[in-house]
Amino acid sequence: MRAWSALAIVVVLLGVAWVASGTGGGQAVIGTVIPYLAVALFLAGMVARVIGWARSPVPFRITTTCGQQRSLPWIPSATLDNPHTGWGAVRRMVLEVLLFRSLFRNTRSELRPTERLVYESDKVLWVAALAFHWSFLVILLRHLRFFLEPIPRLVPLLETVDGFFQLTVPTLFLTDALIVAALLYLLGRRVLNVQLRYLSLAADYFPLFVLLTIATTGILMRYVTKVDLVGAKELAMGLVTFHPVVPQGIGTLFFVHLFFVSVLFAYFPFSKLVHMGGVFLSPTRNLANNNRARRHVSPWNPEVKVHTYEQWEEEFRDKLVAAGIPLDKE
Amino acid sequence: MYDGGKIVAGLVVFLVLVTVPVWLNALAGGTPRAPELELPRDESRCVEPAAVMRATHMELLDTWRDSVVRSDDRFFTLEDGRRVERSLSRTCLGCHDRKDAFCDRCHDYLAVSPYCWDCHVIPEGGTALAAAGGGVR
């Protein structure tokens, strides 16, 4: 199973981070050089990726239609699943990006002993995917409290909502629990489902392990082994104002956390995680299905050898004459 | 079809969003500095060492509240013999008499909004309360 190699890499990284975080020099590197490098790689890498995609054209309008087309006025068309305007396609994309609409359709097929194939709605993957992605976003936004001074009102608002139930002290953030549960589900299904295990690559497990490490260290810092948050914010503010500082005594765990976040950022553009940008460029989803109403122009259009009517008439002249089919050249 | 304009616009939006901390701080101006706390003038010993308090004061207060509310267990004795009342208003604020210059400095810096003050009244200067019989003796 390819999970082991991914796990081994993460364990090695964890060891390196742990040892380095225990030393002043290590903290200095993890607290300054590595985050800058990681973010630079992330930004440059993502821009390069997207530009790379953009340099290849979309020669054909290959929308995947998932509903009724617009044809006759008395037939209601599926404006979301089969958009016929650019704005329709935008609305389709918004639902796709924010709510994973296609994944919502997911079914599970089963061949019953009665020789009947049945397809049952299976929304667990959809729920887990939404839980992970939205939790991750909320957590990222909550982290703005370490990167901004003054802190915009959005952040405490998010904290209030996220900590709505006021369980535990400090208040348990729902997203902290959700992201771990979702990640464990995503990992679990990869390991337990035989088909998924068969096809999964080390590159599928690696980000899951990295994210789990990030989440675990974060949760430990908040709820169990405390770190000096004022120091953490000083370090974060130093980074984003380009006056990096590494205050004393923040705590080892913080540097492990920061190191793995940097790993994630640096790894991002070189992995499947680029789906974050790629989802916007998928031509089966982001184009309107108005092919016959508006011509789609391709920047390349191959010259091909064709069999012209004149050649055809010449080749089949006798037969055309015998059959009494009209000719261009008598 | 390339849709280059739309893609570049999308990239710009992405970069702007990702770099929010950089430019928002720059717009806010000023160099951010860690908060400075106003410490009690005539008391240097807290109930726990400063590092422990910094990390776990919220949990300490939480257990204090439970002791008082559920067990009516209001007092305990420190190793050095001081007798302490489990009271935010009288004990903590008895020394740290300015919430805005102590509690709020870090809480605001880190966007922490403890729900202490949902019930507790913010005292105006702690001395009067201490004199009323609470706090550390």
Add this chain to the structure above:
Amino acid sequence: MAEKSPQELLQIDYRPPRRDWMDPSIDFEARRGTWSYPAAPKNLEYLGFPNPREWSPTDEDWKLPDNWQEIIHQGLKDRLERFRSLKVFMDICVRCGACADKCHFFIGSGDPKNMPVLRAELLRSIYRRDFTTTGKILGRLAGGRELTAEVLKEWYYYFYQCTECRRCSVFCPYGIDTAEITMIARELLNLVGLNINWVMEPVANCDRTGNHLGIQPHTFKDNIEFLCDELADITGIKISPSINRKGAEVLFIVPSADYFADPGIFTFMGYLLLFEHIGLDYTLSAYASEGGNFGLFTSHETIKRLNYKMYAEAKRLGVRWILGGECGHMWRVVHQYMDTLNGPADFLEVPRSPVTGTVFENAASTKMTHICEFTADLIANGKLRLDPSRNDHRRVTFHDSCNPARAMGILEEPRHILRTVCNNFFEMPDNTIREQTFCCGGGAGLGNDENMEMRLRGGLPRANAVKFVHERHGVNLLTCICAIDRATLPPLVEYWVPGVEVSGVHELVGNALVMDGETRRTTDLRGEPLEGVADEPSPEAEEASHV
């Protein structure tokens, strides 16, 4: 094939093999019945395609060009630069597996490489090693692998085991379209002479004669006259459609199977009755005598090459617009490729129904209208005299064909027609129709006999849904709007659901149309007796009894 019983075929083992998928090994001899024969050299020679030769997949040596790896590498590079779809689809798959059990070939065979994600990985693993930084450095750890002869053989097996139906694309959270990946993989295979005859022979035929079946103009005319004679026998109406006539209002193009083989011919008879009924000014063409386009299963260049004839002929004949018959992949080409490749059709007019005056704005640029759009409009405007009871001997269901459903969205038009022309219409289960429809198992050039086991396996989900309505509602007719369906579904339902026949939608239209001056119909267009006719003797039968 055919030796295995349905019960044997249903013993599907969904457990993946122990062997790592990255180490390919395909025993073609042992897998007979699940692959298609290679293209005959004469077809490749005629078309000017590379590396024509006699060979068999069971051979150890596939007689590839010496530099085949370089050719494939260069071909892939070239296509990455020309297709954003390919580039994005290569990069963004997260292997979530949502597509896995959406493929009819996976459901029917249990072979994990028929999961769309893994089918794409066959190409993606090569892409990673050759074109990505991590793949170059980390190799297998990053999911990259070397392009060996074994990998290429595996490509041949699995990319000619995908019917480009796009069902996986509906469920993919990023819309990754395996049809697109298969199309491009097949282009690469074509570069080194790995193609199948069931695709290349129709392509060569179509280029030369104008249609896939290689029907020459005089036979074209004979076939149509034969069908007109049949129609005259059944209805008493003599129709003689014009061929290659200049100045007609409409050029009508159908898939060639519609004037060649049972049961497509009955659909064609339906078209002819309809046009006669409304007095349409149309012509057929013996030059543009193919609606379908096996170029779609070959390369984008070949799509253009074969499709060229449609606009060229419309221009030569000076028609106003083009009407297209019932065909699946034909409409993918007409809808999504024709205008881009061979347009603009500025010499044509926006299609306008001469009977109802409806202007088909949805075809404003392509100027080609689907016969179901055309007929649905006629029905909605009350322009047809119909007697649906003439289809009462049929209990009908409708199979959405892959391309019209997922590359066009023509879902309601055929249903509207069916509900009007017959009294007993039943839908198959929701997850097997409309955009979730299942392939017939023999599209994209795989509908040949040597591939029969795989066709029956791939067609299982469709047949199983038909069986459901057959048992529950007594359905005995599976209708569709695709010529490949009409060729591949009959053996499929005969195997899995005996007692169900296959027809086009316009066959039922033809049955129901009440023609001016027609004789009393005693049979449907197939010559099968109509319900209730046997009870009351027809005037002709009475007459005959006096003799």
